[in-house]
Amino acid sequence: MVDAENQTGAHQRGKGTGGLFFAVDRQLWPQLWTLETANRLNFVTAFLVLLAGTGSDHQLTKWSAKACEEHVGMGKPRSMRAIEELVQHGIIARTENSTRMRPQYRFHPLDRDADPIFLPVQLVTGLKQETPVLRRVRETGDALLLRMLIDLYGLVETDATYGVPITALRLNPPAHHPARKLFEAGANTVWAMELGSQQSAQGEWATVHRVNEAKPEDAWAPFWERIALLTKMGALWFEPWIFDGDALDAEPLMPVDPSFHYAVRETDRIAGLTRLAHEASAELAGERTYFLDRAEGDILLPLPGHHRAPEIRGVARLRVEPDTPGHRIAYARRMRLIEGYSEAFDVLRNDAANGRLDRPLRIMSPDTYDL
Structure with a gap:
């Protein structure tokens, strides 16, 4: 997998099978809102940023505190604290190749048959010169606003409307x-x-x-x-x-x-x-x-x-x-x-x-x- 923070190769992360998207385990998502954390918004935001840095396997990522700071404006001390909480709760684990200067994390394998929530990488990185939506949400300070946004992505139907069901x-x-x-x-x-x-x-x-x-x-x-x-x-x-x-x-x-x-x-x-x-x-x-x-x-x-x-x-x-x-x-x-x-x-x-x-x-x- 190419380091997403220093992409120099012809093949960039997210450009392979499936395109520019990442997937959230639908069963894990509500659990993130019950686990103990010092700051719920930082905790869940860091989870999404690191997950956006995975490749087509939706499992390995080299994105870390630097990516959190660059994309969503979360300072390294807060980012590192949130990432450490993700490790402590078993949401991610450091790989054998992970070092302090070049961290690498592994998510649990994603069961694609379990209807994951698909999210665009641009939610984290932004469209062209726009401020990323995830950063805007974090700037509100409202963790439940972030939950609502991802919940809405989870409701989208893949019919011609590609929208939230009108029943919802x-x-x-x-x-x-x-x-x-x-x-x-x-x-x-x-x-x-x-x-x-x-x-x-x-x-x-x-x-x-x-x-x-x-x-x-x-x-x-x-x-x-x-x-x-x-x-x-x-x-x-x-x-x-x-x-x-x-x-x-x-x-x-x-x-x-x-x-x-x-x-x-x-x-x-x-x-x-x-x-x-x-x-x-x-x-x-x-x-x-x-x-x-x-x-x-x-x-x-x-x-x-x-x-x-x-x-x-x-x-x-x-x-x-x-x-x-x-x-x-x-x-x-x-x-x-x-x-x-x-x-x-x-x-x-x-x-x-x-x-x-x-x-x-x-x-x-x-x-x-x-x-």
Whole structure:
């Protein structure tokens, strides 16, 4: 393994099998929050930094106090103390080649079949010239903020959204403005919807961030404060997606961009997709422009006439994502969805422009597209 702090070879740590990511044992993760330590935030941060320095085996690392100081701003005395605690608790062990000047540590072998939590190395090292997210979290002094961040990574689903399940965390549509049927045109119906700002969460993962207050309405306050802080520091964001219904187990149809009217980049495929849906809806409306006037600022979506009411929700996503095989598969599926819907809206728009309204929107399965 190449020394990650002095990489000079052509092969750099993290560039091999699996890409720039490291893996946390899902069973070990909650244990780190129960072990005795002088400083929980330093203890867990040091664990993540050293683990980020492992190679594709997720086991051997030469990252030590120097890496903690360089990447997350933890001074060597605090770093060395936290690392020593990791050794004492048996989380890591010094290898036979480890020396005081050139330490080397070994983690327990990772069981890849046990569904580990995959994290991007850039969480520790940063993106380009940006301050690493892990350093920003440590600067808050809130250990539970770090736990929330890694818990969120552990929840990510490898479907086309590559986000946190909406059952666990989501951005809801406004209660006063659910998806509404705007009009019917032949074999299709056009729906209008708007993304709201109210967030919802549920599940066991969130309970650790709640407090036992005399007033139940205050119990969630620390949770939402941490969500807001992760969003403010750029670690978390909500991507608008249209789902095929209002149930929490509804299927994701496609991502949308509510600001598509103002998108300036020709390569913004999501804005382009949203614009195509709007243009197809406008063609279906024809001379009935008053329908469009009633939905100014809304996202318009044509669907086959038999389709139930869709719903728009914000999917919680982590800004820095691990370059895992699962991530690549999810990204490819996402691109196939965008390609499929773009083609379908284009066909529908042309049909409507030629006066043909008898053909319903037809979406090919995302897996039939080769990108």
